[in-house]
Amino acid sequence: STRRASGAPSSDPVGIDTTRASIARVYDAALGGTDNYAIDREVLAQVARAAPEVKDLAWSNRQFLIRAARFVVDQLRIDQFIDCGSGLPTAENTHQVVQRLNDEATVVYVDNDPVVLAHGRALLEENERTHLVDADIFVPEDVLGHEGVRKHIDFDRPVALLHVGTWHHYLDDDAPDLMRRYIEAFAPGSAVVLSHFFDPETAELSPLARRMEELFIHSPMGSGRFRTRAQIEALFGDLRMIEPGVALCDLWWPDGPKIRPLNQVEQCIAGGVGVKE
Ligand code: SAM
Secondary structure: OOOOOOOOHHHOOOOOOOOOOOHHHHHHHHOOOOOOOHHHHHHHHHHHOOOOOOHHHHHHHHHHHHHHHHHHHHOOOOOEEEEEOOOOOOOOOHHHHHHHHOOOOEEEEEEOOHHHHHHHHHHHOOOOOEEEEEOOOOOHHHHHOOHHHHHHOOOOOOOEEEEEOOHHHOOOOOHHHHHHHHHHOOOOOOEEEEEEEEOOOOOOOHHHHHHHHHHHHHOOOOOOOOEOHHHHHHOOOOOEEOOOOOEEHHHOOOOOOOOOOOOOHHHHEEEEEEEOO
8 A cells, every 4th residue: 555644733633522623624724613622722822922913824725725716616617635734624515616606516624624524424415416535634645545435536537636725735845846746647637726724934023924824833833834835835746827826815806906014924825737738
């Protein structure tokens, strides 16, 4: 087997232990959801001491996911989605976004958090084109070889891989190699949608990004790397980037004009869409 231990604490899921924070529950708390515990909210409170607007990391990310998923189904005409790290069900989930535009679109969600798997089975598996599987998103073969993925995704046709708000929870430096293993499995015309905590490498913002990183990694959640533009671009390998390439999530094809300046936290999350030629 090509399976191996991955460089992410979350590869060993937290479980329903209420004394340990989980990525999915912290993210749910940031989005104002109710599927979280005090320990999860405490992670955000700790980071908020350095970055009061920390919850905007989640909001900017989620809005990017929704716009990018819409773009993929509407413009790229892709109708099968593997959504790695689905998160807890929230107001607008990937299958609702894409099936509104194409009711034949198939979405396979992948997560390993027991709370996500329990709530998700009920809420995300709303119809026969929406599925949820338990696999480690940082072990490509685990996802690509999963029987639920093989059953519902046709690898001879274009696929959209969503890895949105996930790779910052992978701490090692070989993330681009792992992404390459995903991309190799896909047909031409496939797309990758990806976002990541971002170190803007400016004198003003880099110290804030590094401080948030330190706080997240040493929090009970245990992960949250802020990677540079070059490091995030490397995750797309040699895909052709849809303009404007890797951009701040808020500035990747926003829904309308920006009528206020982005705050500091909103400048620390970036994403993009790449297409396999
Ligand atoms: N993709 C969604 C979004 O952008 O709105 C949710 C992002 S949330 C920050 C990250 C998700 O990845 C969580 O639901 C978490 O449980 C999941 N996750 C983290 N590490 C994982 C792993 N090793 N295997 C599977 N899922 C994982």
